[in-house]
Amino acid sequence: MTVLPVAQILHDHAHECVTTVTLDYASRFLRRKRLRTDAGWAFVVDLENTRSLDHGAGLELTDGRMIGVRAAVEPVLDVTGDLPRLAWHIGNRHTPCQILPDRLRIQRDPVIRHMLEHLGAGISEVDAPFTPEGGAYGHGRTHSHEHGASAHV
Template identity: 40%
Template sequence: MRTLDKRIDPHVKLAAVLVKRAPTLTLAYGERCRSRLAATLDNGDEAALLLPRGTILHDGDVLVAQDGGLVRVIAAPEAVLFVTAPDRLTLTRAAYHLGNRHTPVEIDVDALKLEADPVLEDMLRRLGAHVEHATLPFQPESGAYGGGHKHGHDATFAEDYALAQQVYGEHHGHEHPHEHDHAHEHGGECEHDHCHDHTHGDGPGHGLGHHSHHAYR
């Protein structure tokens, strides 16, 4: 089993021939968010991911094994909702409401992409957006304050929210602690239609393809 414990900085330019010859590891988004994972390379070799906590892999990332070998990451196609709109305002409103639910979203100039979810699909249609089911690689936006795969109930969400408020206060020259009336923090009834009962890795779109992955212990 090959142990992959380093990711090469994306800004480092590697010889194209080395990257092309490197074996590949195809992972869905939920798997690319895990720093500990036992997986099978596309050539059939067994591998173990042992990356720093919080590492999120992207399509094209290059990993280094303990034996010095390289492995290239490929984003696996998975079940997603492909969202477009008749005008920019509708698409902006859709992005706002998805962000208000801390939903991982991939943002393009004229489209949004998110993990397939019937509740969110219904919400988007009610907003006037066009929603199509598709099977595509999924690479959502990374968190502006360091996170990349967070929801309101994650332990680190409170830290990011506090940092955001600090930045806001410094920008306006005073402290301005908004009340954050969110069901995840107050434990009350969820104010949104979608309370994120699903867990990534087990929901639609995860683990698709012919590779078998399981938690590495």
């Protein structure tokens, strides 16, 4: 069986997908990798640069079929309390954070958990999809303060 490569990544094309691939947060950050869909067939991602795949993205194969990207359920912490203050402390530590209407969601990390509890946060261990904010200077993850050409002064 031929393993087809991804031709392009499209945003918000879940309605066109013939199957899905479910990946945790770390696995959605990739450049070159052979993956297997939830239906069991293999395909290859071979990108020029490392990319962060968002939940809901579509991976169009060279034969035109579309694979939807789904965020896997993984161990996370749901954080409640003074959300603006807690979000500031989470962001100050460059910790990926998903912002929900009534709570913040972060990956399980005992050091960050201890800090947040010390700040009065309520912490719940849950298993849920993790789809954090991508950053102010473009889609995907940010790993430094180097933003290239931007309005950042």
